[in-house]
Amino acid sequence: xxxxxxxxxxxxxxxxxxxxxxxxxxxxxxxxxxxxxxxxxxxxxxxxxxxxxxxxxxxxxxxxxxxxxxxxxxxxxxxxxxxxxxxxxxxxxxxxxxxxxxxxxxxxxxxxxxxxxxxxxxxxxxxxxxxxxxxxxxxxxxxxxxxxxxxxxxxxxxxxxxxxxxxxxxxxxxxxxxxxxxxxxxxxxxxxxxxxxxxxxxxxxxxxxxxxxxxxxxxxxxxxxxxxxxxxxxxxxxxxxxxxxxxxxxxxxxxxxxxxxxxxxxxxxxxxxxxxxxxxxxxxxxxxxxxxxxxxxxxxxxxxxxxxxxxxxxxxxxxxxxxxxxxxxxxxxxxxxxxxxxxxxxxxxxxxxxxxxxxxxxxxxxxxxxxxxxxxxxxx
Numbered sequence: 001x002x003x004x005x006x007x008x009x010x011x012x013x014x015x016x017x018x019x020x021x022x023x024x025x026x027x028x029x030x031x032x033x034x035x036x037x038x039x040x041x042x043x044x045x046x047x048x049x050x051x052x053x054x055x056x057x058x059x060x061x062x063x064x065x066x067x068x069x070x071x072x073x074x075x076x077x078x079x080x081x082x083x084x085x086x087x088x089x090x091x092x093x094x095x096x097x098x099x100x101x102x103x104x105x106x107x108x109x110x111x112x113x114x115x116x117x118x119x120x121x122x123x124x125x126x127x128x129x130x131x132x133x134x135x136x137x138x139x140x141x142x143x144x145x146x147x148x149x150x151x152x153x154x155x156x157x158x159x160x161x162x163x164x165x166x167x168x169x170x171x172x173x174x175x176x177x178x179x180x181x182x183x184x185x186x187x188x189x190x191x192x193x194x195x196x197x198x199x200x201x202x203x204x205x206x207x208x209x210x211x212x213x214x215x216x217x218x219x220x221x222x223x224x225x226x227x228x229x230x231x232x233x234x235x236x237x238x239x240x241x242x243x244x245x246x247x248x249x250x251x252x253x254x255x256x257x258x259x260x261x262x263x264x265x266x267x268x269x270x271x272x273x274x275x276x277x278x279x280x281x282x283x284x285x286x287x288x289x290x291x292x293x294x295x296x297x298x299x300x301x302x303x304x305x306x307x308x309x310x311x312x313x314x315x316x317x318x319x320x321x322x323x324x325x326x327x328x329x330x331x332x333x334x335x336x337x338x339x340x341x342x343x344x345x346x347x348x349x350x351x352x353x354x355x356x357x358x359x360x361x362x363x364x365x366x367x368x369x370x371x372x373x374x375x376x377x378x379x380x
Contacts, residue, residue, distance in 0.1 A: 001171045002162075003130070004182050008175035010129040010152055015243035018121040018133050019151045019159035020104060020140075023168035025117035026057040028146050029096045030086050041065065041083040045073050046259075052341070053259045056088050060168060090256075091284070099144050107136055110245040120156060122245045133171055157241030161190060179239030184211035191236050198233075201225060213237035254281050254292070257344030263302045264340045271328050277345040278327040279320040286318035290350050295323055297330035298344030301337070309334060316351045323347060 041062035046053035065080035097116040110122035123129040147169040151162025162172040214237040221230030256277040
């Protein structure tokens with residue numbers, strides 16, 4: 001446990017937020033079924049050695065070789081050829097995630113799920129937030145067999161950063177008063193909102209650490225980042241952030257996608273893939289009592305042009321036939337001028353069954369509705 005509170009214990013903070021972050025979540029879930037792989041480098045991702053897919057997550061043993069999430073599998077295999085590769089099982093991960101979130105809701109009425117493996121928990125109502133955080137860790141382990149790391153902070157920003165300071169299976173308490181003392185020497189990329197491009201621009205100003213960023217004049221930052229981003233980053237570098245927990249934030253969409261090992265030109269095979277993804281999404285939504293009204297096709301043509309097409313149904317539905325028919329209709333209407341590298345299907349405009357009608361049972365109805373171009377992509 002890392003406790004930097006000193007004279008500023010959590011009980012004295014105006015707000016106390018815990019960021020619960022599951023450790024190497026997808027790999028850890030797989031290791032529950034494969035305990036013999038513990039201690040070995042393990043990657044969750046496509047098994048096909050020729051796949052152009054990416055790493056979903058990696059065990060800490062694999063990370064020592066430079067393997068991380070979103071890394072192309074071809075590079076991951078070169079960096080760690082001895083790694084065991086396990087294909088992803090999203091349904092298993094969702095079940096594990098639901099168990100974790102159920103535990104968290106037993107400790108606070110204010111829980112914001114921000115990912116399958118991550119959630120903010122408002123612990124401001126507890127007189128002993130650190131003790132509550134320890135209890136959360138113990139109960140998550142007892143109920144799921146999985147470990148988590150918890151960051152306690154007075155706002156979302158600090159709680160998020162603190163959760164990464166003591167991983168895996170850690171607990172870090174970080175007050176704002178000691179924020180710069182603790183992370184001031186860290187690279188600027190530790191601050192949410194500092195990606196590779198922003199980091200490059202900051203380096204042009206010789207700003208490399210969080211402390212450098214906190215001291216930088218806002219005018220200098222605005223010259224390379226723009227005034228809004230400059231002001232926001234300057235505040236974050238000083239440890240200021242929102243303490244709001246958005247309870248009950250509804251999921252807005254669900255999607256699946258597949259990157260092909262080789263560029264595809266066979267329309268029959270691709271229509272089958274589109275239908276399979278659509279049916280999987282609809283079935284999963286249906287088991288949760290959720291229907292969707294907008295079906296979206298994502299298609300990436302070789303070498304790297306990405307387009308989306310959307311169709312709005314007459315009513316929200318979780319009918320697998322309707323969703324599959326809509327997705328296939330979008331695929332059929334798309335004029336391809338090159339082989340296909342990736343296909344994806346998404347369903348959005350989600351509503352609970354209690355708020356929806358019965359849904360269209362006629363697959364032909366999926367052909368109705370406007371076709372829309374999203375994400376500012378140009379037409380094919």
